[in-house]
Amino acid sequence: MRGESCSGKTRTAFEAVHACLKDWQLVFPKTARRLLALLDADALAPRTVLWLNEAQNVLNGTDAEEAAAALHSRLEQPGPLVVLGTLWPEYHRILTAAPKPGKDAHPHARALLDHVRPVDVPASFTGAALHSPLVRGDRSLATAVSTSTGGRITQTLAAGPQLVDHYHQATSHSPYGHAVITAAMDARRLGHTSPLPAALLKAAAPGYLTEQQRAAADPGTWFADALAYARERAKGVVAALEPVANPDGMGALPDIYRLSDYLDHHARTVRGDSFPPDSFWTAARDHAAGTADLEALAEAADHRGHHRIAADLYQRAADAGGPGALAELAWRRGRAGDLDGAEQLYQRLIDAGDTGALAELAQVRQRAGDFDGAEPLAQRAADAGDTGPLVELAWRRGEAGDLDGAERLAQRAADAGNANALVRVAQRREEAGDLDGAERLARRAADTGGRDALIRLARARERAGDAEGAKRWRRFQI
Structure with missing residues (x-):
């Protein structure tokens, strides 16, 4: 549903x-x-x-x-x-x-x-349903219809609007409660999907307050009062922050809360363009529930152009053992030119069994011109099923004029199931005037499954008006 x-x-x-x-x-x-x-x-x-x-x-x-x-x-x-x-x-x-x-x-x-055909539940009721005798005959439903807009009676029944009003009214009579709830709303909409630790909310809240409000706060009671406000139930039905049941027994987890779904939706409307204060990001770095939450918040900061904050969060997630964060940091260091730093991080991933890091580190070394250092990594990646680095390295060697080295790498890629590199090197030899070498590689490519690449090359020659070249490449497709 x-x-x-x-x-x-x-x-x-x-x-x-x-x-x-x-x-x-x-x-x-x-x-x-x-x-x-x-x-x-x-x-x-x-x-x-x-x-x-x-x-x-x-x-x-x-x-x-x-x-x-x-x-x-x-x-x-x-x-x-x-x-x-x-x-x-x-x-x-x-x-x-x-x-x-x-x-x-x-x-x-x-x-x-992907195997699911969802049944969509509309957000509102149609006019015909709202005027049904069944609705008019039920006091609660009739009241909800008269106080709802756009037929959204289930939301009214769930006390959503009252909860939103409770949140907005807090700016005047409970600014600390408003700050804590806003911090929770920002955390959820920016990717912290786990229940929220109280420590995160407490550390984030000061950035949502004015200097006067912070000065007036009682250090011993302000957060307890704020939580009490956030846990008040609108119409006795729902609160901004709800306790989280202990998954292993009775009662609630201590100092852990879940934001109301209705307020989560509301936040994405009223705060969709808002960027949280620095205190929020520091609190997230120090108190986020897990590495997945840190990585999601880091990505949110990165998408909004706050790359320093994102790097800080990725670093914290990597320190906590998040492989996704470690890979992201390695990629960032490589892009920034810190090849030694990138290599150290990729090596940690490789040591942990991440075969994808082999390809990434091979590319880092290729970009640095270290073809000899990239080659064993590319070969290991191919052994693990990813021939891309070998193909790329063959192309780069050919581009640098080392056609023999390019051919050797292309053959390794073909042996691993990817003959496209042989076609590329054949093209390089043709461009260098070595038609016999080009023909030898083209035949080898055709024999090892590279006919599709030869077809694409022949069509490209035809589009360029090179009928003779197109004819030469087509004869290897048979």
Whole structure:
């Protein structure tokens, strides 16, 4: 069920289960870790409904990819099993979007959701539904209809507008509560998907206050008072900051909070163009819940042009063991010309078994003109299945006039399954007037699967008006 916050996704899913699967058992894991535990224990028996309410909490963040992969595997086993989830459109886009080259944060979640045909729950009711006798006959629904705009009655029923008003009114009578809530809103909208540590909110809040407000604060009570305000329930239904249930037992996790979904949506509208103060970024660096949150916040800062802040957050994530942050830092140092620093970081990734870092480090050495140093790395990358560095290195050697070295590397790439480099070196030999050498390499490329590259080269010659050259390359395609 896909829809915005408080649109009725959960209620719709509940009614569907109640109507169609009333005698089935239902399991409701609230975190990726709990889902993994269920799957590892093979606890999803036939005729079970696996309820993934707010599925972004399971498919995005720590342990999410492992959980998505495990669930995908379970769906390939005998059933019947129904997996029923609710998801915001924004998270559905994030989790199913085509990845950027070299950066694929959600491959297993995307593979899982690619098989899903979402049922969209509209954010508002139509005019016909609002005038239904069933609505007029229910006092709560009738009141919600009369006080809602645009047919968004479920949001009104969930006390969303009152919660927003509670937040905005805080500027006058609880500025510290307003600062804490705003810090939580900024953290969520900028990528901190894990529950929020109180230490982060406390350290971030001062930057949202004036000097006079900070001076007037009681050092011993201001934060407790701010939390108390943020935890007041609008209409007794929902609070800006909600406690987080202990996943391993009863009660709430101490000093951990989750921002109201409704306020999260509101923040993306009213604060979409706002950049948080320095205190927020320092607090995030020192108190973020995990490396995934640090990396997401770093990317958000980077996209907004605050590269120093981004580098600081990436460094903290790398220090905490985040491989994505380590790779990002290595790439940044290489782009900045700090080849020694980049090489040290890439080597740490390689030592940890990251074969993609082999290709990245090979490119760093290539850009520095160290072809001899790049070659063994490119060969190791090819052995791991990535022939790109060998092809690139062959091209660069040919560009530098070392056609014999280029041919040797191109043959290695062909032996690993990529004959395109042989075609490129053949083209280089032709341009140098060595037609016999070009023919020898072209035949070898055709024999090892490079016919497509030869076809593209022949067509390029035709477009350039070189009929003789096109004819020469086409004869190797047979």
